[in-house]
Amino acid sequence: MAVPLLDLSRQFANLKNELNDAVLRVVEHGKFILGPEVLEFEEKIASLCGVKHARGVASGTDALLLALFACGVGQGDEVITTDFSFFATAGVVSRLGAKPVFVDIEPDSYNIDPNLIEAAITEKTKAIVPVHLYGQVADMDPIVEIAKKHNLKIVEDAAQAIGADYKNRKAGSIGDIGCFSFYPSKNLGAGGDGGIIVTDDDEMAHLLTILRNHGAEPKYYHKLVGFNSRLATIQAAMLLVKLPHLQNWSEKRIAHAKIYDEAFSSVKNIVTPKVMDYSTFHIYNQYTISIKDRDSLIDEFKKASIGYDIYYPVPFHKQECFRFLGYDPNELPVTNNAANTVISLPIYPEMTADEQKEVIDTVLKVVS
Numbered sequence: 001m002a003v004p005l006l007d008l009s010r011q012f013a014n015l016k017n018e019l020n021d022a023v024l025r026v027v028e029h030g031k032f033i034l035g036p037e038v039l040e041f042e043e044k045i046a047s048l049c050g051v052k053h054a055r056g057v058a059s060g061t062d063a064l065l066l067a068l069f070a071c072g073v074g075q076g077d078e079v080i081t082t083d084f085s086f087f088a089t090a091g092v093v094s095r096l097g098a099k100p101v102f103v104d105i106e107p108d109s110y111n112i113d114p115n116l117i118e119a120a121i122t123e124k125t126k127a128i129v130p131v132h133l134y135g136q137v138a139d140m141d142p143i144v145e146i147a148k149k150h151n152l153k154i155v156e157d158a159a160q161a162i163g164a165d166y167k168n169r170k171a172g173s174i175g176d177i178g179c180f181s182f183y184p185s186k187n188l189g190a191g192g193d194g195g196i197i198v199t200d201d202d203e204m205a206h207l208l209t210i211l212r213n214h215g216a217e218p219k220y221y222h223k224l225v226g227f228n229s230r231l232a233t234i235q236a237a238m239l240l241v242k243l244p245h246l247q248n249w250s251e252k253r254i255a256h257a258k259i260y261d262e263a264f265s266s267v268k269n270i271v272t273p274k275v276m277d278y279s280t281f282h283i284y285n286q287y288t289i290s291i292k293d294r295d296s297l298i299d300e301f302k303k304a305s306i307g308y309d310i311y312y313p314v315p316f317h318k319q320e321c322f323r324f325l326g327y328d329p330n331e332l333p334v335t336n337n338a339a340n341t342v343i344s345l346p347i348y349p350e351m352t353a354d355e356q357k358e359v360i361d362t363v364l365k366v367v368s
Contacts, residue, residue, distance in 0.1 A: 003346055003355045005307025006185055010350035015241055022237040034213075035233030041240050045196055048163065048243075049170045049178065053205035054198045056231025057212050060159040060181020061088040063195035064129070065095060066227060067177040070207050071153040073098050073126045080120050081129040081157075082112040083315045083335040089131055089157050090316045098126070099325070102317050104332040108274040110288070110342075111138035113334070118146050127153040132161035132171050134311070134344075135187070135253075135285035139278055140166050140174045147175075155179060159195075162188050163246055165281035172198045182239060187253070187283055188246050190235040252349035253284040256356060260287055260345065263360045269293070269367045271341075286311055287347040289363075294343050297366045304362050309344050 012019065026035060038056050046054040057063050073079060075097035081089055083102035093100040103116045110133045117128060128147055130138040137158075147154045154175030158164070161171040162180050172178020182194035199205055210217045215226030257273070264270045271290035275282050288311065291297055301308050315335045317327035330336070345359055 001355065001358045002305035003307060003351070003358050005309055005344075005346050006348045007350065008184055008189070010348075014350075015245075018241045019238055022241050023234055026234045026237050032233050034230055035236070037233050037236040037240055038231050041231070041236040041243070042196070044240070044243060045180075046198060049173045049198045051173050051178070051198045051200045052202070053200070053208075054196050055205060055208045055212060056236060057195045057197060058229040058231065059193040060179060060183060060195040061092060062212075062227065062229040063159075063179035063181070063197045064088060064155065064157060065092040066208055066211050066229060067155045067179050067197050068092060068096055068098075068127060068129075069227075070204055070211060071127050071155060071176065073153075076124065077126040078122060078124040079127045079129055080117055080125060082131050082133075083317055083332045084110060084312060084338055085131040085133060085157065085316075086159070086312065087316075087319070088159075089129060090322070093129075094321075099124070100316065100322070101125070102315075102327065102332060104334045105338065106139075107334050107337075109136055109138070109276050109279075110134060110338055111136065112143075114139050114142040114146070117143065118150075121146075121150055121152070125150065125152060127155055129155045129157055130175070131157040131159075132164060134273065134288050135161050135164055135283035136273075136276065136279050137161055137164050137166035137171045137174075139276065140169075141278075144174065153177075159183075160186065160285040161283060162186065163250055163281065164283045165279070167278050168280050173200070176201065177204065182235065187250055187285055188239065188242055191238050192232075192235060194231050194235040194239065196231065249349040250281075250283040253287075253347050254282070256347045256349075256351060257282075257284045257287050259356060260289075260347075260360065264289065264363070267364070267367055270363070284347055286344040288342050288344045290338065290341040291343060291367065292341055293366065294341055297343060297363065300362055300366050304358070306359055306362055307346055310342060311344055313339055315339050
């Protein structure tokens, strides 16, 4: 039985009429840029996250870029972040002329290790970017404490964690700014790229409103050089249709995760995802196991037509574009081990019980 890593056509089939109607309404009213659906979606995301403001932008990458720019990050500054994430996390730092400083991860959560952050701070450090990887929020309380002590900004990369909770606080609401992605594979995915920035800071929200529209206020009057990064109205309309289903979809992912956990709990060669004590709602954007003989599992998945992915095979400190930073390839050992052993299994809400059994049987066949 072929099992895809993700099958968005099933989600579309369940929402086809609503999505078609939502897109058609935008086409009919013609307000394709910052139309009424964008404002409505921003208000609902702000409410979901428990913050005052949300500003839709063109992508999750742009959300990070504008957030760091709004925090004053620029040429010669340093930004501390994890070594283990999607490239955008570090790429936007370099794009602003700043230097990314990589910190190793916790072995259990795959998120940045707060105990290593303070040692990486210098007089040039401007911000910390914790990433809530795979749908679980990083340990934020010690990070907030460090940031306050050193007068640093916190930009949460919550691209994979919309709706996730940390001690009953929503991802994105804990630092100064939270950034989300609506890339189609996310728990809440658009029909293309899209992103949003959330904050409780009134001045920051106002600045972000200007920044996403070329720095203009009012139109054609530019107080600063900004960006062209606005969430398309059609994308907002689609996301409004999907948003009411987000909680249920995340709960279905959790249910799939529990089945995987039970199936693999007694297998010595597999390390299953650990839900940390502070994580009060892990949304499982990915279900990621660690297995030493990953290549054998990949070979078997290919034979059985089972979808998988490796998030992420090359840590930042080993990327060619960051060689100039001078990291030794053997530095950051926990990250290196994760990059060599992790593999993500299908966990999307519409996956059937038979499909999940096929995945489990194939994994157990290899490790046995």
